[in-house]
Amino acid sequence: MPRPTPIRGLGPDSRLEEAARRLVSSRLADVRHEQDALDGQLTEDGVHDMRVATRRLRAALKVFRRLGGLAPLEREVKKLQDALGEVRDIHVQGAWLEQVARREKPAKRAGFEALRASVESQLGAKEKQLRRVLKRWDERTVPALLDEAKRLEGPGRYGGQRVRRQLRRRLREVQRLMEDYAAAPDAATAHELRKEVKKLRYEAEIFRPAMRRRMEAMLETLVPLQELLGELHDSDVRLGLLEGFAAKGTAAERTAARTLQEHVREERAERAALTARELQRWHAERLARGLRKLLD
Numbered sequence: 001m002p003r004p005t006p007i008r009g010l011g012p013d014s015r016l017e018e019a020a021r022r023l024v025s026s027r028l029a030d031v032r033h034e035q036d037a038l039d040g041q042l043t044e045d046g047v048h049d050m051r052v053a054t055r056r057l058r059a060a061l062k063v064f065r066r067l068g069g070l071a072p073l074e075r076e077v078k079k080l081q082d083a084l085g086e087v088r089d090i091h092v093q094g095a096w097l098e099q100v101a102r103r104e105k106p107a108k109r110a111g112f113e114a115l116r117a118s119v120e121s122q123l124g125a126k127e128k129q130l131r132r133v134l135k136r137w138d139e140r141t142v143p144a145l146l147d148e149a150k151r152l153e154g155p156g157r158y159g160g161q162r163v164r165r166q167l168r169r170r171l172r173e174v175q176r177l178m179e180d181y182a183a184a185p186d187a188a189t190a191h192e193l194r195k196e197v198k199k200l201r202y203e204a205e206i207f208r209p210a211m212r213r214r215m216e217a218m219l220e221t222l223v224p225l226q227e228l229l230g231e232l233h234d235s236d237v238r239l240g241l242l243e244g245f246a247a248k249g250t251a252a253e254r255t256a257a258r259t260l261q262e263h264v265r266e267e268r269a270e271r272a273a274l275t276a277r278e279l280q281r282w283h284a285e286r287l288a289r290g291l292r293k294l295l296d
Contacts, residue, residue, distance in 0.1 A: 010209040012159025019158040020064035024149040027057040044091040051084040059202035067154040076141045083133040094120045111256030159210035164295040187236040194229035214294040235268035
């Protein structure tokens with residue numbers, strides 16, 4: 001995963017509006033850098049890196065939205081993130097099915113290759129849609145973001161209590177979803193927890209220059225959980241994909257999908273067990289309480 005551009009010269013006593021201007025501008029520059037790296041080719045790695053950069057930009061726009069008119073622009077950035085995500089999802093599933101086919105004997109490979117071809121048949125339309133969104137991004141969203149970033153203003157310090165309250169609210173939501181997942185460890189709850197952990201992670205990155213040691217400790221705790229939840233989500237997405245093919249695919253696709261379902265269910269069970277173990281560690285070591293103390 002690409003790292004955000006470091007921000008120099010900010011500290012806990014920096015004015016919040018100054019930090020906001022610099023961080024929004026920097027996160028926007030990161031997105032544009034990844035876009036330039038694509039150079040017209042919507043490669044798997046390039047799309048992924050630009051999508052991560054848009055997530056970080058959205059996090060900054062949400063964190064600083066009360067300092068200016070950032071909410072409508074955050075929604076525009078989400079459209080770009082979603083369009084990148086639809087292309088990225090096809091890349092990921094196509095690459096997975098290619099690996100599956102390669103592991104099979106030639107006599108059994110045709111069904112898995114049929115699944116891959118069916119998934120990747122949607123790629124052209126998704127890429128066309130992404131290019132339309134990128135055109136709007138270049139012509140309208142980028143100039144608006146550059147203009148709005150200059151006008152952000154409001155009271156507060158970059159490492160002040162308002163900022164810490166915001167992070168504490170996000171952490172409480174993570175805790176609530178952890179409890180929900182412990183009570184009902186289904187795919188939908190795991191997905192919501194994953195999204196909330198990811199949001200907290202990106203917000204912690206935003207305030208790293210103001211509270212370096214505290215935010216690095218938070219990131220060190222959050223990243224392993226985010227990765228486990230991401231792997232669990234991958235299994236859930238694959239199960240949904242295979243269930244669709246098993247019900248409505250061609251004969252070859254149905255056979256291949258049903259063959260893969262058992263393997264993916266086993267994989268999902270292993271990942272769910274690892275996730276449960278990590279959440280038990282959070283509970284046993286009172287990690288959430290420790291993170292709250294970091295924000296006092």
